[in-house]
Amino acid sequence: MLKVAIVGCGKIADAHLSQLQRVKGCQVVGVCDLEPLMARQLYERFHVSQYFGDLTELLTVAKPDVVHITTPPDSHFDIATLCLESGCHVYVEKPFTLYEEEARRLIALANDRGLKLTVGHDDQFRHAARRMRTLVQTGYLGGRPAHMESYYCYELDRSSYAGALLGDKGHWVRRLPGKLLQNIISHGIARIAEFLTSESPHVMAYGFTSPFLRSTGERKIADELRVLICEEERTTAYFTFSTQMRPSLHQFRIYGPENGLILDQDHETLIKLRGARFKSYLEHFIPPLSMAQQHLGNLITNLGIFLASDFHMKSGLKYLIESFYRSIVEGTSVPIPYREILLTARIMDTIFAQLDAQQREVVPGHLALQTADENGRPSSLHSTP
Amino acid sequence: MDTNAVIARCFADERRAIDESDRDTFLIGPDDLILITGATGFIGSRVVKNLLDHGFRNLRCFARPSSDVAKIDALTGGACGGMRVELVKGNLLSRDDCSVATKDAAVVLHLAAARGEKSFPDAFMNSVVTTRNLLEACLEHQCLRRFVTVSSFTVYSNRQKPRGRLLDESCPVEAHPELRGDPYCFAKTRQDELVAEYGKKFGIPYVIVRPAYVYGPGNEALPGRVGIRTFGIFLHLGGSNTIPLTYVDNCAEAIALAGLKKGVDGEVFNVVDDDLPSSRRFLRLYKQNVRRFASLYVPRFVSYALCYLWERYSAWSEGQLPPVFSRRQWHAYWKKTHYSNAKLKTRLGWAPNVPRAQAFRRYFEACRERRHA
Numbered sequence: 001m002l003k004v005a006i007v008g009c010g011k012i013a014d015a016h017l018s019q020l021q022r023v024k025g026c027q028v029v030g031v032c033d034l035e036p037l038m039a040r041q042l043y044e045r046f047h048v049s050q051y052f053g054d055l056t057e058l059l060t061v062a063k064p065d066v067v068h069i070t071t072p073p074d075s076h077f078d079i080a081t082l083c084l085e086s087g088c089h090v091y092v093e094k095p096f097t098l099y100e101e102e103a104r105r106l107i108a109l110a111n112d113r114g115l116k117l118t119v120g121h122d123d124q125f126r127h128a129a130r131r132m133r134t135l136v137q138t139g140y141l142g143g144r145p146a147h148m149e150s151y152y153c154y155e156l157d158r159s160s161y162a163g164a165l166l167g168d169k170g171h172w173v174r175r176l177p178g179k180l181l182q183n184i185i186s187h188g189i190a191r192i193a194e195f196l197t198s199e200s201p202h203v204m205a206y207g208f209t210s211p212f213l214r215s216t217g218e219r220k221i222a223d224e225l226r227v228l229i230c231e232e233e234r235t236t237a238y239f240t241f242s243t244q245m246r247p248s249l250h251q252f253r254i255y256g257p258e259n260g261l262i263l264d265q266d267h268e269t270l271i272k273l274r275g276a277r278f279k280s281y282l283e284h285f286i287p288p289l290s291m292a293q294q295h296l297g298n299l300i301t302n303l304g305i306f307l308a309s310d311f312h313m314k315s316g317l318k319y320l321i322e323s324f325y326r327s328i329v330e331g332t333s334v335p336i337p338y339r340e341i342l343l344t345a346r347i348m349d350t351i352f353a354q355l356d357a358q359q360r361e362v363v364p365g366h367l368a369l370q371t372a373d374e375n376g377r378p379s380s381l382h383s384t385p
Numbered sequence: 386m387d388t389n390a391v392i393a394r395c396f397a398d399e400r401r402a403i404d405e406s407d408r409d410t411f412l413i414g415p416d417d418l419i420l421i422t423g424a425t426g427f428i429g430s431r432v433v434k435n436l437l438d439h440g441f442r443n444l445r446c447f448a449r450p451s452s453d454v455a456k457i458d459a460l461t462g463g464a465c466g467g468m469r470v471e472l473v474k475g476n477l478l479s480r481d482d483c484s485v486a487t488k489d490a491a492v493v494l495h496l497a498a499a500r501g502e503k504s505f506p507d508a509f510m511n512s513v514v515t516t517r518n519l520l521e522a523c524l525e526h527q528c529l530r531r532f533v534t535v536s537s538f539t540v541y542s543n544r545q546k547p548r549g550r551l552l553d554e555s556c557p558v559e560a561h562p563e564l565r566g567d568p569y570c571f572a573k574t575r576q577d578e579l580v581a582e583y584g585k586k587f588g589i590p591y592v593i594v595r596p597a598y599v600y601g602p603g604n605e606a607l608p609g610r611v612g613i614r615t616f617g618i619f620l621h622l623g624g625s626n627t628i629p630l631t632y633v634d635n636c637a638e639a640i641a642l643a644g645l646k647k648g649v650d651g652e653v654f655n656v657v658d659d660d661l662p663s664s665r666r667f668l669r670l671y672k673q674n675v676r677r678f679a680s681l682y683v684p685r686f687v688s689y690a691l692c693y694l695w696e697r698y699s700a701w702s703e704g705q706l707p708p709v710f711s712r713r714q715w716h717a718y719w720k721k722t723h724y725s726n727a728k729l730k731t732r733l734g735w736a737p738n739v740p741r742a743q744a745f746r747r748y749f750e751a752c753r754e755r756r757h758a
Contacts, residue, residue, distance in 0.1 A: 011504045022703050037517060041509045041575070045563040167451025168476060309702040 002026040002325055005064035005088075007055060007079055008071030009033035009042040012093055012120075016068050017046045019318040026325060030062035055079060059086040066328065069093060072172045073183060077102040080117070084109045089328050091321070093120040095186040098177060100345035107338045118324045118336050121190045121344075123250070125323070125335070126316035127305055128270040128298075132252075132263045135272070136195070141256020142275070145195050148237040151249035152188030156212070156223065166216060178352040180221050181207070185241050185351075186344055189227075190336075191252045192239060193343040198231040205351040210244045227351055268311075269298040407439070410734070411645045412530055413491045415440050419644065420490040422447045422477065422519070423497035427603040428535070428596075430456035431637035432494055433470070439641065442468045447486045447497070450474045477515035483522035492531045492644045495519060499572055508568035512576045520583045532591045533644045534580045538629055538655065539570045540595065543716045552629075553725040554595075554653045559713070566699075566708035570717070584651060592643045596656040597724065601633030601744065602751035607671060610718050611664045612680065619680040622688050622719045623664020629657045629724045630667075632744035635737040642733040649732055657724045660741045674749035676756060689715050 004026050006013050013031070020028055028048050033039040036053035043051035052058040059067075059082070067083040068091045069076055077097045080090045084106065096119040097103045110117045123129065136145075156166075165171045165180065176182040207222035227239040242248075250265035260273035271294050278286050305311045312318070323335035413419070419436060423429040424446030436444055437460065446457050457472055475482030477497055487493060499511030516534065523529040540558045547555055559565055562574040577593055584591045598608040610628050612621040631639075639656040643649065662670070668680065683691075695710040729735045739747075 010506045010510075014504065014506060018704055035510075035514060037514050038506065038510060041505065041513070041571075045505060045571075167449055169450060170476070170479075306705070309705050312703070312705050 002066055003029045003064045004066045005030045005058055005062055006068045006070060007032045009038040013042060013070040015314045015317060016070060019314055019321060022318055023321050029064055030058050032058040055082060064088055073176060074098055080106050084113055084115055089116045091118050091324060095182055096341055096345060100342060100349045103342055103345040116328050116334050118334055119341050121187060121336060122316035122320045123187050123265055125319040128263055128268045131270050132261055135261060140259055142258025143256050145235050145254050145256055147255045148192050148195060149253040150188045150191045151240045151251040152185055153242045153245060153248035154184055155248045156243045180223055181225055188239055189347050190344045192229060192237045193340050196231060202230045203347055203350040204228045205354045207355045212244060222355060268302055410647055412647050416443050417491040418443045418445060418489050419492045420445045420447060420486055421494045424448055425452040425454055425456055428599055428633055428637055429496045431633050432640050434460050435637045435641045445471045445473055447473050477518055480518050483518040484525060487522040487526055489528055494533045494640055494644045496535045502568050505568045505571055508572040512572035513579055516576050516579055520589060524587055531644050532589055534593055535640060536577050536593050536595045537573050538595055538597045540574045540577060543720055543722060550721060550723045551725055552722050554655055554728055565713045566711055590650040592649055593653040594640050594643045594656060596636045597629030597631045599631055599633050599636045600748050602747060605752040605755045611668055619678060621668055621680045621682045624685060626664045626721050627661045627723060628664050628667050630661060631656050631658045632739045634739050638738055639729055639735050642735055646733050654729050656729060657726045658737045675752040688719050
């Protein structure tokens, strides 16, 4: 039985505890928050055995095997370091750390101590995302991806979190190097990083404050971001973060030399895109029919999962936790490779460095505009401004 | 706290005076400082107006940095002699801001709340942690004479009531609010407990005010006790139930009196108007005066059965559907109940200044305006 503890008792901690109650072979031995009232409310609602206002006390008294860190991102590195030094495996909510360097140091420490780490990119483990991974691994694309598109949108006006952020000039999100973007985009970037093979893809980022946000008087937060990622081997990817486009997509498209796939997280659907064309007019009739059939298939699959009672909003979180715990207990590989964690962090570092470097330049309202270097090439990860 | 956001206004025209008859029954004088949290909100702005009307001349209005201060500006923009209405912007999650806000305050009327929060931690943080910060700040200054916390009818379990269908201040509150599936109920129950605990432990003189559904211009929604809109149809769940309502100005009067009247420390007051309508009548009036729409009456036994089934399915499916409907919820909102405001009238001398007909007229008018806006 793995002994589990939660550090940070805000909204996402609720999601962790809800799913932990569904995971077999673990027991939550303590929850901890710097604000003891917050720790107490979580302890009461989920019938946890103990609550703490001090992390060291949690580690020494409850002696957890695994710690889930669900605090604001600027505390992830210090808390994870302390947990690893105390001999605990660590699940860190996204974003893993503020900088790649911190991620690298945590992974080195975990490896030194024979411990394991993972990051809260649970969207990659939802039902349709897992079906997509299986298809890619079994060669459906017909080779290495040629191009990917990742959309990760966010409706500012529908979020109480956004209201708190915009209304509070001292909100912790504003202190992050990438501000709002840093707290959200890692889900969408990690989807791309999973299928990149190069350690140093080129990154070009363009970000700005939307007219909507500017109308509220906000000038310092970029809420629109477009990124072009390009590998030497010519796999390319677009990443789009938008608060304004509708529908507010959470979608991933991946195209290989033969076929493509469209994963829609909101609809929990996976659509196969056949590369070969049909003869003559059949191209106008058979593909729409195939699409209709696939959508129907997705509907039936979703209904089946719902009836089997495994269609929770955070089903990916449960799967990721189970996979992580299995890797600890059985000594198998971690569900999210460390390479992917580092590459995601590296791409994000580059994006924020580019936005930051050009924040005071160019057109008013445009936070960043990354241009090609002196050789006409886009800036690479190694040429961080 | 952003010091630039602290605005003080002093006016130097005619004074309003407290009635002589009231002066003896009030805990504080007209120049003692009263802090109102949530002062720019739906009820808070009316409380400020009520206090000014009562002749209190030293008010500190606390609001979030993002709050629209137009309502307070409108109240203080006129000529009011010798008055000091100070607007302080800050965050109650900051202990420093709470310390600044409570300095020299003789009475705190704590209205700021996490209304509409859908997550338990957010609701709890913005209700309970903020209240704790305010109470700690009051202890630090040692000048507090009354702390009024504004709670809600939602904290009552509406079960095992001592007097049958009558819900009054003696009725039990939810013993396990975490099982209600309602973050607001959980937060408010714990907030009340915290205030009582500080009263007992540190001698903070407090009063708990529990308003029924507060309606009026500024809150044009239909009460959930009448019914809910889902998938394009309005399910009328209230039927012949009496709907506990209080018009916003009447509620503001009760909150102000709870902060002012002597001899009520440690008491709880339910705030509900006289002459309450049935859910059916309220819905009919709404349709006649605001807009027509289709509604489907759901008898009480059916709504109870549906709540029971939802609760069971939520438990069986390990939360695939969140437990937002449950038997606890049904008891609190849709069970046939009668209400009393006797304690409010006898102990605080409260009376609903705005009679029901007038209150409804204003409310429906505001609903129509909002609809056409």
